Amino acid sequence: MSSSSILITGSSGFIGQSFQKKYKEFYRIQRFSSQKNSIGSINFEKIDTVLHCAALVHQKEKHSFERYQEINTKYPVKLAKKAKEFGVKQFVFLSTIAVFDETLESIDENSIVNPITYYGKSKLDAEKQLLYLRDEQFKVSIIRPPMVYGRNAPGNISSLVRLVRYLPVIPLGGINNKRSFAYIDNLLHLINEVIIQRKDGVFFASDDKTINTSYLIKQIANGLNKKIILISLPLFESLIKNILPKLHQRIYCSLVVDNKNSKKALSLENPVSVEEGIWRMLRND
DSSP states (O other): OOSOEEEEESTTSHHHHHHHHHHTTTSEEEEEOTTTOOGGGOOGGGOSEEEEOOOOOOOSSOOOHHHHHIIIIIHHHHHHHHHHHTTOOEEEEEOOGGGSOTTOSEEOTTSOOOOOSHHHHHHHHHHHHHHHHOOSSSEEEEEEOSEEESTTOOSHHHHHHHHHHHOSEESOOSOOOOBOEEEHHHHHHHHHHHHHTTOOEEEEOOOSSOBOHHHHHHHHHHHTTOOOEEOOOHHHHHHHHHHOHHHHHHHHSOBEEOOHHHHHHHTOOOSSOHHHHHHHHHHTO
16 A cells, blocks of 8 residues: 555545545545535644545536536635645545537647537636645646546446447437547546656546547447437437537547647556456456
């Protein structure tokens, strides 16, 4: 076990829980729940790194911008200030590519941030304030992943898995878009390297290969040993675009995340291919 001690917020969420499971033998991990505990109750003197995974994300239930700011901006900034005051060495903040306009077809380190959702706006506000706190003794690391997938992960990939399980014919054939995803182990590997190397700044997490929606569905079907028929229905696409434009954006449009500079800065290679990641997600590996 490493002598390094990490405080994880959002420790019951998908990413926080996954990090604990993967690295519990490597770090001394303390869990923290903002719903059950106050920042004043934390003994920061025994903490080297704070990994902040807690957030208010996109939900069916609508929240005000003030609510997003309270949880996604004010809370992590308050936590980081207190951590810095007590000599914590590093604050790692799980952000999102939603800090960009998600209608962009490609994103890299030079893309202009322009969030269009409350979630993205609140995350960007937090990024700016957190980066202002960094110095030689207090490293601030921002990690921006696209959609993260893995066993029991929330999000649209889980919805596609259910679709493949129960429908023999799926009207999502012939979609030639390009989408970037991040398999959970690839994201965790990047987070771990950022912590080990004490790297600060902004980092992008993404699988090495982009895939289109039709290929993703085929890979899911292969992993489930399920025979399906993919058909192309322009009328179905038109219907989705008119009724559920955000869903249409994610299914039919491209969003490529270029993280080669982040990988170079960390001397990082992703341990898992996208095909292997999909297989592991379905096989509960």
